[in-house]
Amino acid sequence: MDRRRLIAALGAVPIALALGGAKKEPKRKDPPEPRASRRRKGAKPPAKHVDVAVVGAGAIGAWTAWHLVRAGLSVRLFDAYGAGNGRAASNLPSMMLDPVQGGDALYAALVDDSRDAWERLSDSASLPILTPCEAVTALAATDAVADSRGADRTTGERLRGRFTQIAWRPEEAVLHAAKGAMIAGRRGVLETILDAQIECEDIVMPAPLRDKKQGLYRLPDGGTAQNLVYATGAWLTELFPQILTPARLSAVRQQVFHFGPGQGDTQFRPPAMPAFVDRAYGFNLLPDVEGVGVRVWKSAPDASVDPDSFDRRADIDAGARALADARQWIAARLPRLADAPVVASAAAHDCRTSTGDLLLDRLPGQDRVWVVGGAAGRAFALAPAIGARVAAHVQDAARPIEPRWALARLTGV
Numbered sequence: 001m002d003r004r005r006l007i008a009a010l011g012a013v014p015i016a017l018a019l020g021g022a023k024k025e026p027k028r029k030d031p032p033e034p035r036a037s038r039r040r041k042g043a044k045p046p047a048k049h050v051d052v053a054v055v056g057a058g059a060i061g062a063w064t065a066w067h068l069v070r071a072g073l074s075v076r077l078f079d080a081y082g083a084g085n086g087r088a089a090s091n092l093p094s095m096m097l098d099p100v101q102g103g104d105a106l107y108a109a110l111v112d113d114s115r116d117a118w119e120r121l122s123d124s125a126s127l128p129i130l131t132p133c134e135a136v137t138a139l140a141a142t143d144a145v146a147d148s149r150g151a152d153r154t155t156g157e158r159l160r161g162r163f164t165q166i167a168w169r170p171e172e173a174v175l176h177a178a179k180g181a182m183i184a185g186r187r188g189v190l191e192t193i194l195d196a197q198i199e200c201e202d203i204v205m206p207a208p209l210r211d212k213k214q215g216l217y218r219l220p221d222g223g224t225a226q227n228l229v230y231a232t233g234a235w236l237t238e239l240f241p242q243i244l245t246p247a248r249l250s251a252v253r254q255q256v257f258h259f260g261p262g263q264g265d266t267q268f269r270p271p272a273m274p275a276f277v278d279r280a281y282g283f284n285l286l287p288d289v290e291g292v293g294v295r296v297w298k299s300a301p302d303a304s305v306d307p308d309s310f311d312r313r314a315d316i317d318a319g320a321r322a323l324a325d326a327r328q329w330i331a332a333r334l335p336r337l338a339d340a341p342v343v344a345s346a347a348a349h350d351c352r353t354s355t356g357d358l359l360l361d362r363l364p365g366q367d368r369v370w371v372v373g374g375a376a377g378r379a380f381a382l383a384p385a386i387g388a389r390v391a392a393h394v395q396d397a398a399r400p401i402e403p404r405w406a407l408a409r410l411t412g413v
């Protein structure tokens with residue numbers, strides 16, 4: 001071996017030793033691919049002549065359109081301000097699906113179908129639409145609960161160990177449901193419309209204009225529809241002022257405050273924290289999801305408003321009544337949040353009928369025009385089942401109206 005080859009061979013020894021002795025590097029996984037495009041099939045351009053024009057793209061209108069499309073009907077969906085607009089009652093970030101519905105069997109019967117529909121939608125969406133959580137209702141002394149389906153009747157005392165964040169009153173009666181849920185509000189509406197594969201058109205629909213010759217309803221852009229569904233909530237009064245006077249149906253204001261727990265504090269998030277309907281004190285609470293804080297609002301509205309023009313800021317000046325009341329309630333019920341800052345707030349409207357029930361009926365003298373709205377405080381979460389009922393009426397004109405939802409209950413005729 002010549003000198004050069006000897007040096008080269010000696011030089012290689014430590015390297016070979018080092019290589020032989022070295023631990024094998026763990027094989028690197030390929031980095032994840034960027035997400036594939038999940039764009040759904042684009043909505044078909046709307047036909048000008050359709051079986052049904054649905055007016056109002058809030059939760060009820062969106063789900064009505066969804067069911068009608070699934071039933072094979074041609075549908076157009078209109079909204080004066082666009083889908084998911086900031087004036088709609090459905091625009092809040094989150095809503096409660098309360099399985100108990102205050103023990104009212106008529107509404108409790110809508111819960112399961114609605115829950116399944118939101119769950120299916122949530123499973124196909126990129127971000128969750130439905131977040132499961134438990135739900136508790138603290139009953140007022142005068143509450144007579146006819147139907148506590150889906151919930152156990154218990155006492156606050158017994159739930160003390162399960163929900164340590166809540167200060168229970170001695171002996172208070174409570175309904176505890178394992179299968180409550182929170183539904184994403186605005187996102188839920190937009191996702192429903194996407195899933196229905198229709199487009200929401202920014203069209204302001206006036207009161208119905210019937211073309212007697214053709215037996216069809218005229219639409220503002222020259223199109224026609226065989227049936228009209230006005231799912232315009234609080235705007236029904238504006239559209240049909242003779243029938244739906246403000247005494248019968250109105251927009252009412254409620255102020256919403258989000259209290260922010262401290263860093264890393266997860267006790268106010270599901271599954272630790274339930275949705276809480278406090279009938280004893282007249283407050284509601286949704287747990288903290290997506291870091292938006294615990295949402296608190298009073299059950300009773302504080303004013304009647306015009307849904308087009310009222311200011312959607314909550315009153316948070318020092319001494320503001322609504323905030324002071326919410327704080328007082330928080331301090332009494334969730335003492336660990338007594339000093340939590342308000343991280344978001346808003347004023348929102350709901351649509352209330354004089355009976356507190358949903359309105360779902362034909363417009364008098366127009367057997368192919370439907371009006372739907374109301375059911376304050378619960379219509380968002382129940383919108384899949386309400387939309388299914390509206391779609392069933394459109395397809396079967398002889399289907400009897402639910403007496404509690406009849407227009408006559410509001411008008412007295």
Ligand SMILES: Cc1cc2nc3c(=O)[nH]c(=O)nc-3n(C[C@H](O)[C@H](O)[C@H](O)COP(=O)(O)OP(=O)(O)OC[C@H]3O[C@@H](n4cnc5c(N)ncnc54)[C@H](O)[C@@H]3O)c2cc1C
Nearest residue numbers: 056058059060080089090096205233235377378379380381
């Ligand atoms: C503080 C607060 C908390 C609530 N919490 C809950 C909850 O936890 N769970 C729950 O289920 N519900 C809750 N609600 C109730 C819920 O927000 C409403 O019941 C629900 O969103 C009503 O939906 P909607 O489709 O009937 O009406 P909206 O969402 O108001 O939709 C009506 C649509 O009609 C459109 N429109 C009006 N006029 C016309 C026209 N002429 N032409 C075209 N479009 C028109 C409007 O632009 C609007 O988009 C709450 C309400 C408030 C205020």
